[in-house]
Amino acid sequence: MAFDIENVIEVENLTKRFGNFTAVDNISFSIKRGTVFGFLGPNGAGKTTTIKLILGLINKTSGKIKIFGEDIEKFSKEKLGYMSQKFSLYYDLKVFENMIFYGSIYGYSRKDLEKRIDFLLEQYHLKEVKNILVRDIGGLRQRVAFCTAILHNPDILVLDEPTSGVDPDARINFWDAIYSYAREGKTVLVTTHYMDEAEFCNQIGFIISGKLKFVGTPNSAKKIYFENSNKIGNLEDAFLWFMEN
């Protein structure tokens, strides 16, 4: 496949089977630099499996994944950052200690790591919790996990349902953090169940039973819904329409 220089992630005819079960079924899409791409679908639709394929954590059955034009198998993984659904910070360690612990795997000197941590805590408004135990910081945990995932300044950040179970204010603050990172020219792939969050994305993909039913802007999803149903609807209406059609 010819690589478009603007495309950071290119997925072509990607399929993943577990035995006889097809979890990801011949999907194709691409994501441009600096984009916040939201991946939406019901439970078991294939979101996490697609993410794991893009991160090179599991092997595909067929198809292609290119990251910066290189096959995922050959691509050096340090340009990727990942915050998994069940991210774990150590509750008995302070915010700063958690970040030092995770950051030490990236080969920074202690001094550089401390500098990077201070920079991120400042940038993401977490300075005041630097020396507080993670157990005691409540809704700020997600943002600390986010900063931990970007300690090595990855070009591509993958977030798997980062806001599930988070209160509405903390969710909004979390999306500020996502946009702040994307403004640096980074590309963010995020899965979510929340349709209001999908509205914040530059591009969205609807995946249903392993099949990618739609890729485009939130507005274009609503436009397709309108053209086909003759009703003005929100993104949730559009999503339900794509599920049924």
Ligand SMILES: Nc1ncnc2c1ncn2[C@@H]1O[C@H](COP(=O)(O)OP(=O)(O)OP(=O)(O)O)[C@@H](O)[C@H]1O
């Ligand atoms: N290792 C595996 N072996 C067998 N089946 C699997 C495996 N991993 C995932 N699946 C199945 O693939 C399907 C897609 O799972 P996946 O975790 O990608 O869904 P999801 O869209 O991320 O859902 P959720 O929102 O619940 O996390 C599910 O039916 C799941 O049971």
